[in-house]
Amino acid sequence: MASVALQSIGKSFAGVPVLRDINLDIADGEFLTLVGASGCGKSTLIRIIAGLEPQSTGTVLIGGVPVDHLRPHERQVAMVFQSYALYPHMKVFANIALPLVMSRLTLVERLPFLRLMSRRRRSVMAGINDEVRAVAKQLQIEGLLERRPSQLSGGQRQRVALGRAMVRKPAAFLMDEPLSNLDAKLRVHMRSELAELHARIGTTFVYVTHDQVEAMTMSDRVAMMDNGEILQLGRPSELYARPANIRVAQFIGTPAINLLPAKANAEGFVEMLGHSLPVRAVSAPGSALTIGIRPEALTPTPLSTTRAGFHALSGKLRRSENLGAGHILHVDLIAPAHGSVTCAVAGALEPFVIDGAELALQFASAACHVFDANGERVADNDAHTHAMPAATRVGALG
Amino acid sequence: MTTAATLPYVGQPVRRDRQRMIERIAGIGFAMPAFVLLLLTNVVPLLVLLYLSFTDFKLGELNSHFLGLDNFRKALADPVFRRSLYNTFIYVAIVLPGAVGLGLLIAVLLHRRKRTRSFYEVIYFLPVTSTLIAMATVWQFILHPRLGPVNGVLRAMGFNAIPFLSEPSYVLPTLAAIGIWQLVGFNMVLFLAGLSAIPRDLYEAAEIDGCRSGIDRFITITWPLLGPTTMFVIVTTSITAFKVFDTVAVMTRGGPMGSSEVLLYAIYLEGYQYFHMGYAAALTLIFLAFVLLFSILQTFVLERRVHY
Numbered sequence: 001m002a003s004v005a006l007q008s009i010g011k012s013f014a015g016v017p018v019l020r021d022i023n024l025d026i027a028d029g030e031f032l033t034l035v036g037a038s039g040c041g042k043s044t045l046i047r048i049i050a051g052l053e054p055q056s057t058g059t060v061l062i063g064g065v066p067v068d069h070l071r072p073h074e075r076q077v078a079m080v081f082q083s084y085a086l087y088p089h090m091k092v093f094a095n096i097a098l099p100l101v102m103s104r105l106t107l108v109e110r111l112p113f114l115r116l117m118s119r120r121r122r123s124v125m126a127g128i129n130d131e132v133r134a135v136a137k138q139l140q141i142e143g144l145l146e147r148r149p150s151q152l153s154g155g156q157r158q159r160v161a162l163g164r165a166m167v168r169k170p171a172a173f174l175m176d177e178p179l180s181n182l183d184a185k186l187r188v189h190m191r192s193e194l195a196e197l198h199a200r201i202g203t204t205f206v207y208v209t210h211d212q213v214e215a216m217t218m219s220d221r222v223a224m225m226d227n228g229e230i231l232q233l234g235r236p237s238e239l240y241a242r243p244a245n246i247r248v249a250q251f252i253g254t255p256a257i258n259l260l261p262a263k264a265n266a267e268g269f270v271e272m273l274g275h276s277l278p279v280r281a282v283s284a285p286g287s288a289l290t291i292g293i294r295p296e297a298l299t300p301t302p303l304s305t306t307r308a309g310f311h312a313l314s315g316k317l318r319r320s321e322n323l324g325a326g327h328i329l330h331v332d333l334i335a336p337a338h339g340s341v342t343c344a345v346a347g348a349l350e351p352f353v354i355d356g357a358e359l360a361l362q363f364a365s366a367a368c369h370v371f372d373a374n375g376e377r378v379a380d381n382d383a384h385t386h387a388m389p390a391a392t393r394v395g396a397l398g
Numbered sequence: 399m400t401t402a403a404t405l406p407y408v409g410q411p412v413r414r415d416r417q418r419m420i421e422r423i424a425g426i427g428f429a430m431p432a433f434v435l436l437l438l439t440n441v442v443p444l445l446v447l448l449y450l451s452f453t454d455f456k457l458g459e460l461n462s463h464f465l466g467l468d469n470f471r472k473a474l475a476d477p478v479f480r481r482s483l484y485n486t487f488i489y490v491a492i493v494l495p496g497a498v499g500l501g502l503l504i505a506v507l508l509h510r511r512k513r514t515r516s517f518y519e520v521i522y523f524l525p526v527t528s529t530l531i532a533m534a535t536v537w538q539f540i541l542h543p544r545l546g547p548v549n550g551v552l553r554a555m556g557f558n559a560i561p562f563l564s565e566p567s568y569v570l571p572t573l574a575a576i577g578i579w580q581l582v583g584f585n586m587v588l589f590l591a592g593l594s595a596i597p598r599d600l601y602e603a604a605e606i607d608g609c610r611s612g613i614d615r616f617i618t619i620t621w622p623l624l625g626p627t628t629m630f631v632i633v634t635t636s637i638t639a640f641k642v643f644d645t646v647a648v649m650t651r652g653g654p655m656g657s658s659e660v661l662l663y664a665i666y667l668e669g670y671q672y673f674h675m676g677y678a679a680a681l682t683l684i685f686l687a688f689v690l691l692f693s694i695l696q697t698f699v700l701e702r703r704v705h706y
Contacts, residue, residue: 052602073608085603089622098618102608111617164607 001203002063002076002171003028004049009058011044011228018044020228022058026172031198031205035215036225037251042208045225046174049206050079062171073102078165082177084157086149086164093132093145096163100128135167155186162197172204179214191218212252216240224248246375249292255328257292257369258341260313264289270370273337275311277365282378289378290371295344297367300329303358312360313341319355331359450679457673469680479681481656482664485570486640489660492574493581493639498631500578501585506620508586509593519590523583530580534648537576538563563650566657573645573658581638585631592627596620629700633693640689661685 004026011019019041026032034042047053049060051072059066067075078099086095101110104127109118136142139159149157158178165173178194179187195218198205209215215222216236223233224247232244243249249257262272264281271277272291281289301307303314315331318340329343343361345353353359372378451469455462473479504522508515525533540546541562549559562572600619601609609615621628643662646652652659652667659667665685669678 050606052605071610072602072606073610077606079603079606081599081603083597083599085597085599087600087604087619087622089625098604099607102614107611107613110614164603168607 001028003030003061004172004204004206005061005064006045006049007059007061009045009048009055009060011041011048011053011056018228019048019055022228022230024223024230024233026204026206029202029204031195031207031218031220033207033209033215033219033222034225035209035212035222035251038210040225041228042210042225043176046079046176046206046208049172050077050174051075073099076168076171077174078168078170078172079174079176080158080161080165080178082180084149084161084178084181086157086160088149090148091145092136092141092147092149092152092160095149095160096135096145096167097128097132099164099168100131101125104128131167132163135163138166139163154182155190158182158190166201170203172206175205175207177209179209179211187214194218213254216252224251226251242377243292243369244377246290246292246371249369249371253294253296255295255342255344257294258298260291260293260337260339260341262289262291262370263287270368273313277311277368279365279368279370281370283372288373290373290375292369292371293341293363293367295328295342297363298341298343298361299363300331300343300345300350300353300359301362302352303360305360305362307362310362310364312362313337314358314360315341317353317355317357317359320349320353327353329353329359331361334358447679447682450676451683453676454674455676455679457669457675462676465676469677470684472677473680473684478656478659479664482659482661485657485659486642486661488570489574489577489642490636490639492571493577493642494632494636496574496578497581497585497635497639498628500582501631502589502624502628504582504586505589505593506616509590519587522586525580526583528580530644531648533580534576534645537645538649541572564654566654569650569654569658573642573650576645577639577642581635585635588627588631589624592624593620596623625700625703629697632700633696636692636696637689640685640692661688 004024006022006024009019009022009024010017022045024032034045036042044053048055049062051060051067051070051074055068059068061067062075062077087098090098104124105115105121109115109121109124115121133142133145136145139162141156141159141163144152144156144160149160152160161178175194179190182190191214194205198218207214207218215224216239219236221234222236222239224231224239226247232239232248239248239252243252246259250259260272262270262277264283264285264287265271265276266285267276268281268285269276270279270281270289270291277291281287283289298313299310300317301312306312313331314334314337316334318330318332320330321328326344326346327349329345330340331343332340341361370378452465452467453462454465454469504518508518511518541548543549543559543561543564548562553559560568562568596619600623601615604615604619609618641662642660643666646658646660646663647666650658652663661681662685665678665681668674668681
């Protein structure tokens with residue numbers, strides 16, 4: 001069990017930079033998720049931690065010790081691949097036992113015929129046998145030990161891959177999108193199993209995924225990556241409630257956040273669609289801003305309704321999607337505004353919400369996320385405080 | 399006249415049966431040309447061979463007598479036949495591990511190369527594409543005791559010239575070496591295909607699990623997953639090795655003193671030099687039985703250890 005630290009990690013493939021100056025501190029026992037769209041560099045980063053790829057610049061430290069010169073198996077990490085990478089020609093028992101066999105037996109003791117000559121082998125194998133069975137029991141796959149990977153289902157294969165990683169008792173688990181190959185229902189089930197496993201064994205988990213739901217539900221902290229950089233590092237609730245960047249705001253949360261153009265007006269407040277909102281703008285008057293409002297923060301009411309303390313967007317309902325537990329409304333904004341927004345409503349729809357109806361979507365100013373022209377978060381959306389300086393992107397633990 | 403509404407299935411069963419009959423005839427019709435060809439070129443000659451082996455037919459004679467199993471009895475007691483069997487087995491025993499092992503070695507060495515891979519593939523595959531009879535003549539020159547470059551180099555280094563093809567104990571290994579030279583390229587291509595089928599992340603998982611050296615990787619992952627390919631290569635190589643003829647016919651003609659007389663060459667001599675067609679047919683059937691037995695044996699033994 002150890003902490004993992006990345007210092008100034010950079011990686012280029014043939015001159016094309018894939019990772020740019022990554023600095024990351026993962027505490028001992030933490031579950032950290034690297035999340036981002038495809039191609040953002042998260043898989044490359046985890047492979048660098050594992051030692052499968054050498055980094056172009058920077059250092060990797062495991063347990064405070066630089067490990068750049070160490071081969072993957074010397075780094076005390078275990079990896080679970082997206083395709084599980086189970087050895088198809090070995091039974092499940094041999095798959096799980098392989099890391100122990102490799103580390104405890106010499107080459108001669110492993111060769112097909114010569115190993116019959118070794119007396120030490122029998123006692124070592126007995127020890128390995130016990131350990132493998134203990135891990136299999138923990139993962140509830142004892143009955144599968146005599147099968148081959150081709151005879152297992154996706155979820156079972158995933159558990160075998162986990163078992164192979166667990167049996168090494170590594171300093172850190174590295175998981176490269178392990179749930180991506182499972183169907184939706186199984187994914188939900190395995191998500192909670194992985195989270196429980198982490199709670200039980202307490203080892204550091206570094207988890208890579210492109211699914212923001214997995215990131216939000218399983219992690220202690222989330223590092224959102226885009227184009228080789230870490231955009232924001234913090235608790236899942238922080239990334240949801242205070243996204244540091246438009247890209248983070250758009251990635252986290254389903255349906256995606258609504259983005260509307262705004263500007264800073266002469267009085268120093270944010271002005272959107274002609275209405276001044278009680279949100280202070282740090283930027284110079286006249287500068288362009290973007291307001292982000294989450295669909296959950298919008299409430300549909302009849303067009304002429306006003307509510308104290310709320311502001312409203314006027315629009316016409318184009319269509320609604322029924323999710324069972326709630327609805328998603330696609331609303332086209334009425335002139336002078338243009339564009340469309342999504343609104344998420346829990347429970348049944350009010351009778352006035354029908355296709356083509358004109359609605360006022362109510363929102364509180366506290367629900368507005370303000371971003372400047374570069375996409376960076378600029379203001380704390382509390383009308384009564386002074387605007388804070390641009391929020392620090394790399395949040396400290398705690 | 400009943401309407402379609404009250405008896406909806408009138409007329410349908412008849413149409414369906416006729417449809418099936420047409421499909422069946424069409425199917426047989428499409429398969430027939432290939433089947434007839436197979437019959438004429440493979441099965442019919444085999445049946446003729448079977449018939450001939452029970453007679454004492456001589457090429458050119460007008461009448462022949464039925465001998466029953468005499469030809470077979472004679473073959474099993476014939477010292478010439480026994481010797482040719484022994485020579486063939488020695489040849490196969492050298493060529494089989496040599497061609498399979500070298501093919502695998504070269505494939506493993508070439509597998510990871512990017513720029514020079516095609517170059518080496520072409521070089522190793524050229525012997526496979528060449529006509530063995532023409533190449534045999536070239537080899538005869540290369541290995542010549544006085545005129546050949548091999549012996550020239552040996553003499554320049556201070557050794558005596560080695561009579562590769564005229565010394566009875568050197569002849570079979572020399573022919574085996576030429577046989578290996580001809581087969582290695584083909585086996586290499588097959589092994590390269592087998593190696594590409596092994597997923598990359600298996601090696602990465604093995605690396606994390608502790609497979610340090612190339613030997614570890616080979617015995618843990620590469621060799622087991624090459625199982626099907628290896629089985630195929632072993633069976634085809636042994637069949638090809640059993641069928642050796644060209645090099646013997648061109649270079650040594652069975653000599654010196656019958657030390658390179660292999661099965662097929664012995665059969666050729668019996669049938670086309672001595673014209674004992676009936677006897678040659680019996681020998682051919684014994685040869686066929688050997689090859690079949692060998693292949694079936696290999697398939698059964700290897701099938702159990704191969705995983706798909």
